[in-house]
Structures are given as structure tokens and as C-alpha cells.
Amino acid sequence: MRDQIKDVIETSDVALFMKGTPQFVMCGNSQRALDALRRAGAPVTTVDILPDPRIRQELSALSGWPTIPQVFVRGELIGGADIVEELERNGALEQTLREKLGDEFSSEERVVAVA
Amino acid sequence: MDAATHVETLLGEAFPGDEVSVEDRTGGGDHFQVTVVSPRFEGLSLVEQHRLVYDALAGPLADGTIHELRISTKGTQ
Numbered sequence: 038m039r040d041q042i043k044d045v046i047e048t049s050d051v052a053l054f055m056k057g058t059p060q061f062v063m064c065g066n067s068q069r070a071l072d073a074l075r076r077a078g079a080p081v082t083t084v085d086i087l088p089d090p091r092i093r094q095e096l097s098a099l100s101g102w103p104t105i106p107q108v109f110v111r112g113e114l115i116g117g118a119d120i121v122e123e124l125e126r127n128g129a130l131e132q133t134l135r136e137k138l139g140d141e142f143s144s145e146e147r148v149v150a151v152a
Numbered sequence: 153m154d155a156a157t158h159v160e161t162l163l164g165e166a167f168p169g170d171e172v173s174v175e176d177r178t179g180g181g182d183h184f185q186v187t188v189v190s191p192r193f194e195g196l197s198l199v200e201q202h203r204l205v206y207d208a209l210a211g212p213l214a215d216g217t218i219h220e221l222r223i224s225t226k227g228t229q
Binding site: 066102104115117118120123124 | 198199202203206210213214220221222223224
């Protein structure tokens with residue numbers, strides 16, 4: 038499972054580990070992070086951490102970040118909902134996306150499961 | 153000691169002399185908004201700043217005392 042999580046982090050342009058799915062978000066902070074990423078037009082790959090408690094354990098062990106949601110851009114931890122919102126407010130979110138993904142990034146969303 | 157006071161005490165120990173505030177967002181004693189203003193944050197990324205706050209609150213985060221944590225950090229300059 039840890040390898041799968043690592044794979045999502047490393048191979049996704051933008052990875053969002055959240056409670057629930059974009060269609061059925063189960064936590065206000067996951068919603069905040071998703072909304073900010075969507076407003077920035079980010080190509081988000083989401084992973085629902087709720088189906089198995091080990092997902093969250095393994096994720097936090099990998100990232101050293103204790104809370105959900107967690108946002109990664111090209112393998113680098115950007116932060117949780119508070120940071121993503123703050124980056125959006127000061128314009129750094131889109132700038133980070135452009136720097137890491139290039140100017141013409143798509144906004145296609147994807148849901149993946151780890152097990 | 154209630155949970156908010158406990159959180160404030162831990163932050164006070166981790167950031168002595170700095171501006172620390174804790175708000176119980178729901179009144180339920182487990183959803184907190186914490187704000188820390190510290191010169192230690194100067195030059196650090198937001199991820200690094202929040203990590204310092206998480207480190208200070210590792211105990212209550214691990215044992216479930218804190219169910220939800222919102223963090224706001226600022227340098228002093």
C-alpha cells in the first residue's frame with residue numbers, strides 16, 4: 038500500500054488525499070482544499086483515505102504531515118487546506134502550478150483508489 | 153484543564169514569548185483554530201511553519217484530543 042501511495046504522490050501532477058470523493062466530500066477541510074485547487078484550475082488526482090485506516094497511517098508516515106487533506110504537486114508536499122487557501126489568496130498557488138506543470142496545464146480531474 | 157487551555161499551554165511552551173491564540177471553533181473542545189506569530193517563522197515555507205505547530209501539538213493530535221486543527225502562522229517582520 039505504501040508503494041501505491043508513493044506512486045500516486047510521485048506520478049500525479051497534483052495529488053489530493055482527502056476524506057471522501059469530489060462527488061461526495063466527507064469533510065469541510067477536504068472541501069476547502071478541493072475548491073481552492075479547482076479555482077486555480079489544477080489537474081487534481083484525488084485519493085479517498087476513508088475506505089481503510091491504513092491509508093492515512095501510511096500517508097502520514099510518508100509525508101510527516103499529521104492531518105487530512107494533504108496536497109502534493111509533482112511529488113512535493115504543498116500543505117493542507119489552510120496553506121492551499123493562503124497560497125490562493127496571495128497568488129502563489131497558480132504560480133506554483135505554472136512553475137511545476139508549465140503554463141498550459143490541464144484541469145482534468147481523476148479519482149484513484151489505493152488498497 | 154480543558155483542551156483549549158492545554159493546546160494553548162503547549163504552544164506557549166513551544167513558542168515562548170510569542171503571540172499565541174487558540175479558538176475553540178465549535179465549542180466542542182476538539183475543533184481548534186490556532187494562530188502563532190513568531191520570529192522563528194521568518195524565512196520558512198508555510199509547510200515548515202505548520203510543521204513546527206504540528207510538532208508542538210503532536211500529543212493531542214495523536215491521541216485524538218484534537219479532531220480538527222486550523223493553523224495560521226505569521227512571522228514578525
